[in-house]
Amino acid sequence: MADRRILVIGSSGQIGTELVEGLRERFGADHVVASDIKEPQVEQTGPFVMANAMDRRGIERIIDKHGINEVYLLAALLSATAEKDPAFAWQLNMESLFIVLELAREGKLKKVYWPSSIAVFGPTTPKDGTPQHTIAEPTTVYGISKLAGEGWCHYYHKRYGVDVRSIRYPGLIGWKSAPGGGTTDYAVHIFHEAIKQGRYTSFLGPGTTLPMMYMPDAIRGTIELMEAPADRVKERTSYNLAGFSFAPEEIAAEVKRHIPDFVLDHAPDQRQAIADSWPRSIDDSAARADWGWKPEYDLAAMVDDMMANLVPLLRG
Numbered sequence: 001m002a003d004r005r006i007l008v009i010g011s012s013g014q015i016g017t018e019l020v021e022g023l024r025e026r027f028g029a030d031h032v033v034a035s036d037i038k039e040p041q042v043e044q045t046g047p048f049v050m051a052n053a054m055d056r057r058g059i060e061r062i063i064d065k066h067g068i069n070e071v072y073l074l075a076a077l078l079s080a081t082a083e084k085d086p087a088f089a090w091q092l093n094m095e096s097l098f099i100v101l102e103l104a105r106e107g108k109l110k111k112v113y114w115p116s117s118i119a120v121f122g123p124t125t126p127k128d129g130t131p132q133h134t135i136a137e138p139t140t141v142y143g144i145s146k147l148a149g150e151g152w153c154h155y156y157h158k159r160y161g162v163d164v165r166s167i168r169y170p171g172l173i174g175w176k177s178a179p180g181g182g183t184t185d186y187a188v189h190i191f192h193e194a195i196k197q198g199r200y201t202s203f204l205g206p207g208t209t210l211p212m213m214y215m216p217d218a219i220r221g222t223i224e225l226m227e228a229p230a231d232r233v234k235e236r237t238s239y240n241l242a243g244f245s246f247a248p249e250e251i252a253a254e255v256k257r258h259i260p261d262f263v264l265d266h267a268p269d270q271r272q273a274i275a276d277s278w279p280r281s282i283d284d285s286a287a288r289a290d291w292g293w294k295p296e297y298d299l300a301a302m303v304d305d306m307m308a309n310l311v312p313l314l315r316g
Helices: 013-029 055-065 085-107 141-160 188-194 214-229 248-258 271-276 286-292 299-315
Strands: 005-008 030-034 048-049 070-073 112-115 165-170 171-173 199-202 212-213 245-246 263-266
Touching: 005 055, 013 030, 013 070, 013 112, 013 214, 030 055, 030 085, 055 085, 055 141, 070 188, 085 141, 085 263, 112 214, 165 214, 171 214, 188 199, 199 212, 212 214, 212 299, 214 271, 214 286, 245 299, 248 263, 248 299
Parallel strands: 005 030, 005 070, 030 048, 070 112, 171 212, 199 263
Antiparallel strands: 212 245
8 A cells, every 4th residue: 555645636626625624534634635615614633635627737746746646636516606607617627637638648747536427417318327428418518517527537448548537426325524505415415404403495396306326335435446456447437336225204204304394495496407308317337237336325325424414513
């Protein structure tokens, strides 16, 4: 493990906060450099540097200074936020990826991780048990950029031999950091409002079933994919990964086990159209077969753990 020198770009976001923690636990705090365009909100146990994901020279200097040989590129504008500024979302999501892929092509990096999303799918995609290989006609700039990015990852692997790996994340739920403007963020907000107010108004309507995953599973799956032998990684676009699927009223029912008087209201907004274009459930059999992926949390276990952590945090 001593030769692993990891840089996480976009370390202060919802995924980055917990991924840095998981990587430092596994490889040692000094072997994982966190970086973001903004100062971290959580105390750092290892090195942190300010970095702009679109500044190639800046990224290169960090790689040279810290002897980095592996990059996790997490910087991106997420689905709902990206719709407010499509041109910048495309620029950030694409340019940052090109910078890292080019550095890998030039031999400065041994391995790259770049996250994709279920946003690559669209209204014409099969909604139930969405296959690994299927129709992908996204209707958001976030989805368009992720689908294009998958193509570039595959291209750089096939043409230049770049060891780039990716997961199509479903909606992610965690308690350690705030979500970053995604269409599935209600599934985090609901806990905070339930604990503080006893009531929550969902921006998605009833019956809006979406694939979700608890953050510990997402972090573990990400690290497991990056640890898998290269010949086991068959998909060089991005892997489907599934945890569980639910609609707002279903997670509300689980929350009511802990807060019996909790009330869920609905006021669908512009994010409803995005959610309606996405799958209801995901087939992740390719990830299970290729590198042994298996989730540990179901809906009930996730809610129990979220409540156990958030109640003392928010009411303490």
